[in-house]
Amino acid sequence: MLVKPIVKKFKYYIVTPADVYRAVKEQTKSKYTFLLESCEGDEKVARYSFVGFTPIGRISIDKTGTSITGNIFSEDKAQGKDPIDIIKNCIGHNLVVNSKESPRFLGGAVGYFSYDLIRSWLPYFEDKSTALKTPDAEFIFTKDNIAFDHTTREIEIVSCAFGRDEVELKDDVGATENRLQEVEEVILSAERGDITFREPKKIDSSSNTTKAEFEKMVEKSKEYIRAGDIFQVVVSKRICADAADPYETYLALKTLNPSPYLYYLEFGDLVIAGSSPEMLVRVEGNRVITRPIAGTIRRGRTEMQDRGFASEMLNDPKERAEHVMLVDLHRNDIGKVCKYGTVQASELMIIERFSHVQHIVSTVEGVLNEKSDAYDALRGTFPAGTVSGAPKVRAMEIINELEKERRGPYAGAVGYFGLDGNMDFAITIRTLIQKANKAYVQAGSGIVADSMPEKEWFESENKAKALMKALMMVS
Numbered sequence: 514m515l516v517k518p519i520v521k522k523f524k525y526y527i528v529t530p531a532d533v534y535r536a537v538k539e540q541t542k543s544k545y546t547f548l549l550e551s552c553e554g555d556e557k558v559a560r561y562s563f564v565g566f567t568p569i570g571r572i573s574i575d576k577t578g579t580s581i582t583g584n585i586f587s588e589d590k591a592q593g594k595d596p597i598d599i600i601k602n603c604i605g606h607n608l609v610v611n612s613k614e615s616p617r618f619l620g621g622a623v624g625y626f627s628y629d630l631i632r633s634w635l636p637y638f639e640d641k642s643t644a645l646k647t648p649d650a651e652f653i654f655t656k657d658n659i660a661f662d663h664t665t666r667e668i669e670i671v672s673c674a675f676g677r678d679e680v681e682l683k684d685d686v687g688a689t690e691n692r693l694q695e696v697e698e699v700i701l702s703a704e705r706g707d708i709t710f711r712e713p714k715k716i717d718s719s720s721n722t723t724k725a726e727f728e729k730m731v732e733k734s735k736e737y738i739r740a741g742d743i744f745q746v747v748v749s750k751r752i753c754a755d756a757a758d759p760y761e762t763y764l765a766l767k768t769l770n771p772s773p774y775l776y777y778l779e780f781g782d783l784v785i786a787g788s789s790p791e792m793l794v795r796v797e798g799n800r801v802i803t804r805p806i807a808g809t810i811r812r813g814r815t816e817m818q819d820r821g822f823a824s825e826m827l828n829d830p831k832e833r834a835e836h837v838m839l840v841d842l843h844r845n846d847i848g849k850v851c852k853y854g855t856v857q858a859s860e861l862m863i864i865e866r867f868s869h870v871q872h873i874v875s876t877v878e879g880v881l882n883e884k885s886d887a888y889d890a891l892r893g894t895f896p897a898g899t900v901s902g903a904p905k906v907r908a909m910e911i912i913n914e915l916e917k918e919r920r921g922p923y924a925g926a927v928g929y930f931g932l933d934g935n936m937d938f939a940i941t942i943r944t945l946i947q948k949a950n951k952a953y954v955q956a957g958s959g960i961v962a963d964s965m966p967e968k969e970w971f972e973s974e975n976k977a978k979a980l981m982k983a984l985m986m987v988s
Contacts, residue, residue, distance in 0.1 A: 514585055514605070515682045516675050516932055518619045521693045523668040528703045530562035530661045531764065534777070536703035537566045538760070545571065545653050547623045549929070550775040551663065552767065558792060558804065559773040560664050561617050563929075565655035569675070571780075572603055572622070574650040576632070576640070585654060585675055594633050596626065596650040601888040604654070604930060616660035617797075620673040621931040624652030625778065625785060625941065628896055628920035631909055638910070643918040644721075644753065645946060645953050651780055652930075656689075657696050670696045673932070710765055713985035721917050722750035727973065728966035730915045731958075737911055738962050744838060746902035746911050748969075749957030751918065752977050756952040757987040759784040762945060765983040771868050774939035776927050785922055787944030790872065793926045794847070794894040795937045796887040801851055801879050803843045803894060807836040808873030812866065823864045823871050835961065836862060836873050842898040842905065843877040849893040851879030887936040891926070897940045900924035900957065922946055923955035945980055954980040 534548040545568040551559035570583030572591070579591040579599055590602040604622050627649045632638050660669040674689040676682025722730075730748045737743050756762075763777045763786035774789040795802045810826040813819035826832055840858055848856050856879035865874040881890065901924070902908025923946075928938030946953040956976035958969040 514675060514677060515679065516620070516673055517682060517686060518932065519672050519674060519686065519689045519693060520619075521670045521697065523697075523700075528700070528705060530564055530659075531767070532703040532706050533659060533700055534564045535706055535760070536699055537564060538779075540699055540702070541566050543568065544779065544781050545655075546779050547653070547655070548775075548777040549618075549623070550767070550777075551773050552771045552775060560662065562661040562663065563616075563618050563623075564659040564661075565623055565653075565657070567656040568653045569656045570654035572600060572624075572650070572652045573648045574599055575648045583654065595892075596630055596633060597888050597892050600650065600652060600930065601886075616662065616669050616671065617931075617935065617937070618658065618660060618929055619671055619932050620655070620658055621929050621933075622652040622654050623778070623929040624650065624780070625922055625927045626650045626891075626895065626925045627922050628900070628924040628941075630925065631896065635906070635909070638913050641913075641917070641919050643921060645751070645918075645921045645948065647783060647921045647946070647948070651783075653780065657692065659696065659700065668700065670700075672696065708761065708764055710768065710986040713982050714988065716754050716981070716985055716988050718752050718754040718981065720750055720752045724970050727970045731960055731964055731966040731969045733915060734911065734960040735962065735964060738960070743908050743911065744903045745835065745959055745961050746908040747900050747924075747957045747959050748912065748915055749920070749923065749955050750973055750977075751923070751953055751955045752981065754952050754954075754981065754984060755988070756947045756950050757984050759786060759947045761987040762786060762947070762952070762983050765986040766943075766945065766980065769983055770943060770979060772943070774927075776939070778927065782948055784947040785927065785941070785944060786947070787927065787939075787941060789927070789939040789942050789944065790867065791897070791899065791940045791942065793897050793928070793938040793940045794890050795935075796881070796890050797935050799881045801847045801881055801890050803847060803877045804874055805836070805839040805843050805877065805899065806865075806872045806874050807839045807899060808832040809870050811870055812868070819866070819871070826871070826873060827862065827864070831961070831963070832873065833862070835959070836875070838903055839898050840875050840877060842903050843875075843894070846894040846898075847877060847879050847890065850881060850885035850889045852882045855880040887930060887934055891936065891938060895926060896924055897926075899959075900940060900942060902959070920955065921953075924957075943976075943980060945983065952984055956980070
């Protein structure tokens with residue numbers, strides 16, 4: 514398949530990506546769309562936001578097989594058991610050349626991998642039933658995309674022309690150029706959507722794990738740590754409640770927890786709305802980048818108080834030990850796909866401030882080796898150590914033993930594979946899943962040798978409550 518992105522740029526814009534996405538939804542009525550939004554963080558992680566619509570291809574993979582819709586993907590390539598390989602074979606890579614002047618995303622496959630992707634690599638894992646039935650991977654390919662550059666304050670419309678040969682591509686280029694005007698009109702029709710949320714009201718919910726059961730998981734995890742099986746493991750629980758308006762819930766979540774990785778994926782009757790602070794992995798050209806986050810403390814009321822809290826966190830031996838362990842894990846993960854000697858921590862244990870909290874963050878990067886690509890980088894880092902543990906495989910075995918259900922999208926990854934070979938994925942945490950009029954929230958806690966079971970239960974409760982509050986604001 515030949516592809517050519519057609520780009521049109523606006524010099525300035527007033528409306529937000531969320532405003533434009535709402536206009537897209539109202540005017541196109543499409544059931545498959547996405548909003549990838551950044552509203553906090555420095556330019557390295559939060560420069561762009563993207564809106565995508567007019568789906569022309571979809572890939573859905575679960576344990577029963579692969580489903581493909583649209584004529585841009587070849588069904589004969591959708592073979593194999595590894596969902597990452599299937600996505601790669603269907604989409605291809607390095608189909609277009611990106612320039613420094615182009616937005617980071619020129620079109621490609623946008624979607625998610627569920628945590629349960631690991632079952633295709635570790636087939637001896639006992640499979641588990643779940644009330645939340647979602648694919649192990651699902652991606653859409655949209656013809657029309659809008660990029661928002663928050664640094665230059667510009668909008669770029671990126672519409673992709675396709676063809677099975679040069680003649681067909683040339684014909685579609687003409688039609689695609691005409692579409693740019695239609696997309697521009699959608700953007701110009703967008704209005705600022707200032708929403709007033711209600712006071713949060715209590716809603717009924719149920720958990721798949723009781724307090725006693727969670728504390729028992731913590732105790733069992735500590736037994737494995739004392740036995741030398743692992744250093745750390747992340748155990749989680751899931752809460753279910755009645756769903757509210759999914760897009761308003763996303764906007765409430767964004768208000769409560771702005772972050773570099775905000776996402777709203779509407780894939781038919783499934784909506785994934787999240788506000789993740791943490792990159793899983795990014796590939797730009799031949800550079801592989803990860804940014805482990807471990808260590809969180811509240812913001813202060815003054816600059817001096819901010820610094821005091823940050824210093825307290827940085828001087829906490831437990832926080833430092835956990836962060837260094839994760840940095841080493843990330844070095845090992847990307848070392849699988851990078852040239853020998855190129856992996857380094859370009860930033861180590863810096864403080865990054867967000868609206869409500871401060872994090873300890875490091876940046877680990879390296880140079881891709883000649884045999885590896887973005888798909889290999891994703892495979893090498895998935896799932897993140899911050900949602901599994903260390904050593905990773907043994908931690909995942911223990912998670913599979915202790916947790917009641919498949920995790921689904923939680924602790925997986927949301928992002929894109931670009932037509933130019935680049936990719937960017939966030940860890941799926943701080944995320945609401947809505948399906949069949951139900952909303953699901955999952956939250957976990959990292960267990961180490963000196964963890965206190967009741968304290969870890971309350972940590973998982975607090976993480977879940979922050980997400981449930983978004984539902985309460987719109988129910």
